[in-house]
Amino acid sequence: MSIIICPGIHTQELTENFIMAWRDSVVHSLQSPDSVNILVYPAEVFSSLSAFHILQFLHQYLGDRLESPVIFICFSAGVVGAIAAASAWQLLGGKIKAFIAIDGWGVPLWGNFPIHRMSHDYFTHWSSKLLGGGENNFYADPAVEHLEMWRSPQTVQGWWVDSSFGEFPCNQSLTAAEFLHRLLVRYEKISPESISTKREMGERGLG
DSSP states (O other), rough: EEEEEESSSOOHHHHHHHHHHHHHHTTTOOOOOOOOOEOOOOOTTGGOOOHHHHHHHHHHTTTTOOOOOOOOEEETTTHHHHHHHHHHHHTOOOOOOEEEEOTTOOOOOSSSSSSSEEEHHHHHHHHHHOOOOOOOEESSSSSOOHHHHHHHHHTTTEEEEEEGGTSEEEEEEEEEEHHHHHHHHOOOOOOOOOGGEEEETTOOOOO
């Protein structure tokens, strides 16, 4: 399985912080033998908005292995290009296990695959849901700055909202990193020993 990370328009350091925080949570709580490949899309300037470039990135690293399941984790502007790329990849025969949008405010999210939203405050959560999203989502409470969701998800406290209960959602308090971890557990068991992180430039691991 491959996890595709699509950053927004910000410094590379924030993305590295995000992956380290998430990877640490995996190392401390999962024991699966399955292999997971983390691919970081090297967003430059406004390429995060380009579905064409993200799709090209998928072809570069996954080739014709369309049967290999993919999970998208996207942030801010990266949500724009990634949702279109995910739909295009699926139309080509690719398997999208899940699409996780972090602070993709104002971006319509519709697709024939599971979609989850993570928001930096309740207003973003509520207003974004009007444009599509799955039953299981997260919002920070207390509210945090937009970039904090990507810089330090392990310190962002908030609520898991499960709207499958209809008019009265089931809420659970946890951090953004914990929410992300639990979603990934739901879709695939991940082994700490088998996680590999590749970057397009030199395929350098993060730690």
